[in-house]
Amino acid sequence: MPRTALSREEVLEAAAALVKRHGPDALTMRGLAAELGTAVTSIYWHVGNRESLLDALVERTVDDLAAITPRGRTPAARIVSVAHALRRELRDRPHLVAMVHERGLTERMFLPAQRALAQEVHAAGLRGVRAAEVVRAVQFQVVGFVLVERNRERAPVQSPGEEALWDAEQPGPDPALARALSRPVDSDRLFTASVRALVDGLLPGTTKAGAKGAGELP
Known part of the structure; x- marks a missing residue:
């Protein structure tokens, strides 16, 4: 009924x-x-109709990404938190994000995250061109990382795979590196390390400990 x-x-x-x-x-x-x-x-x-429904879903997706809220005790930690939140949102709804892109609203979708990043970059003491570079560098890092993740997930099974190739490598000057690369990649850990390294390198006076200031981050 x-x-x-x-x-x-x-x-x-x-x-x-x-x-x-x-x-x-x-x-x-x-x-x-x-x-x-x-x-x-x-x-x-x-x-x-269906087109109106798709338009409404696109608007809803844009609104959802506007709800990203920075967390952490320092600007560096809050920037890292925005990067994590943006990655989660993009990974959680790839088809909806693709619809946003197809309708030419990608820049509008990213604007709230850019504003959140800009606020934290200002709090860290940067202005103008340098501040814009940090905002865009973090955004590009997140988007690029997600695209690589999606490509790896959708790629055909590799034979031999990266793990097998490195496992067969003869011990060289860095056997620990070969062992690490022979294990499956931990994407969450790698993402955290890459974003923290980026923030450490771009913000003035930032230390690795400072970027880890938010206890809730991985």
């Missing part, structure tokens, strides 16, 4: 979940209605 009460937010939430799981091509008005246990006419009443 079709539902009699349904909100626009419930429709958008269900539509976003479908896109996250299967991509935008899997989102049909009839399929969404079946997912919600309601009539197709009810979906149209709440969100309009």
Whole structure:
């Protein structure tokens, strides 16, 4: 029996979940209605046609990325926290982010994170061109890292893989390096190390201990 009460937010939430799981091509008005246990006419009443629904999902994604809040005791730690939050958001919704990009709203989507980063860069004492460089460097680091992660996840199985190639390497001047590269990559740990190193190198007077100032960070 079709539902009699349904909100626009419930429709958008269900539509976003479908896109996250299967991509935008899997989102049909009839399929969404079946997912919600309601009539197709009810979906149209709440969100309009499919294009209007996709536009609403794009706006919702942009709004979600605007909710990133810096955390930590120092500007360096808060910058690292923004980088972590942005990576999580991008990884959590790749299909929705792709829809934002296709509609030419990528720069608008990143603006709130840029503003958050700019505030922390100012708190660290940088202004002008140097401040802009830090904001963009952190943003590019996050986006590039996510793209590499996605590419590795979608790539065909490698034979031999990186682990096997390094495991077969003859002991050289740095056997510990060969052993480490023969193990699967810990993406979370690598991301944290790379962002902290970037922040340490770009902010004035920043130490590694300062970048680790937020206890909640990995």
